[in-house]
Amino acid sequence: MLTMKDIVREGHPALRQVAEEVLLPPSDEDKETLRQMLEFLKNSQDPEIAEQYELRSGVGLAAPQLGINKRMFAVHVTDDKDNLYSYGLFNPKITRHSVETTHLEGGEGCLSVDRDIPGDVPRYKRITLEGTTLENEKVRLRLRELPAIVFQHELDHLNGIMFYDRIEDYAPETD
Ligand SMILES: Cc1nc(NNC(=O)[C@H](CC2CCCC2)CN(O)CO)c(F)c(N2CCN3CCOC[C@@H]3C2)n1
Numbered sequence: 182m183l184t185m186k187d188i189v190r191e192g193h194p195a196l197r198q199v200a201e202e203v204l205l206p207p208s209d210e211d212k213e214t215l216r217q218m219l220e221f222l223k224n225s226q227d228p229e230i231a232e233q234y235e236l237r238s239g240v241g242l243a244a245p246q247l248g249i250n251k252r253m254f255a256v257h258v259t260d261d262k263d264n265l266y267s268y269g270l271f272n273p274k275i276t277r278h279s280v281e282t283t284h285l286e287g288g289e290g291c292l293s294v295d296r297d298i299p300g301d302v303p304r305y306k307r308i309t310l311e312g313t314t315l316e317n318e319k320v321r322l323r324l325r326e327l328p329a330i331v332f333q334h335e336l337d338h339l340n341g342i343m344f345y346d347r348i349e350d351y352a353p354e355t356d
């Protein structure tokens with residue numbers, strides 16, 4: 182099973198690369214890796230398992246965070262209407278997005294970043310994302326709010342972008 186020791190941290194070159202497309206149909210090895218990533222997220226959201234294996238909780242995980250330079254990520258997140266979005270996706274891409282943006286209250290974090298970095302991370306409020314599932318089926322997802330934010334955070338990892346790259350540096354407010 183994957184644990185925190187498998188997750189690379191800031192400074193590892195994989196976090197700043199543009200990951201390579203996965204050849205389809207996905208190999209058994211790529212499917213196994215993606216399945217393990219999804220399992221990590223589920224484990225990390227189980228209080229007992231998370232405590233036992235000292236896992237930081239996650240709702241998303243991208244292959245570059247394992248030092249794997251491939252365009253694939255896993256998401257396991259529930260939205261405000263209790264809809265569960267649980268996917269392992271190969272070669273995801275955003276095909277449409279709202280002009281409107283949103284951000285996570287309290288900012289974002291990252292399992293590859295061992296420090297708190299405050300600041301709003303602007304994300305599209307709504308996105309349409311296409312990709313290939315673990316069952317090698319093309320899927321088109323229309324996402325909004327938290328799921329949309331999570332998928333955008335993971336897609337950024339496939340392009341070597343960290344959440345704090347998107348925090349605008351405001352001039353300090355003059356009182
Ligand atoms: C929002 C949130 N971010 C958590 N961690 N950070 C991550 O997932 C990073 C990715 C997220 C950071 C901001 C957007 C994407 C990992 N990243 O670095 C991957 O690239 C959480 F753990 C979490 N939840 C809420 C739901 N809860 C259900 C019960 O179990 C605990 C779980 C905790 N919500």
Ligand code: NI
Pocket residue numbers: 290291292293334338
């Ligand atoms: Ni991250």
